[in-house]
Amino acid sequence: MPVLFRYKGFRFLLYSNEGNPREPIHIHVVKDGIDAKFWLDPVRLAYNDGFNAQVLRELMEVAEANAERIKGAWDEFFTD
Known part of the structure; x- marks a missing residue:
């Protein structure tokens, strides 16, 4: 699972097994065993496994600020 970048100890990453057919573009955010997933087009919460509302915002x-960067990494990583 490639880590695209880190922010305040949060890892923004892609999982290599994203289903068949592959899910739409999204990013996972992980810290201290807690995971959230955000769809990117548009940016919205897909699921949350324990972050509070303030952290999620x-x-x-x-x-949102890194959406183009994430999309580019997604395209590069999942190019068949």
């Missing part, structure tokens, strides 16, 4: 802002 901040993570969503970071995902």
Whole structure:
């Protein structure tokens, strides 16, 4: 699972097994065993495994600010 970048100890990453057919573009955010997933087009929460609302808002802002970077990495990583 490639880590695209880190922010305040959060890892923004892609999982290599994303289903068949592959899910739409998204990013996983992990810290201290807690995971959240954000769809990117548009940026919105897909699921949350324990982050509070304040943290989720901040993570969503970071995902929005880095959406093009994430999309580019997604395309590069999943190119067949």
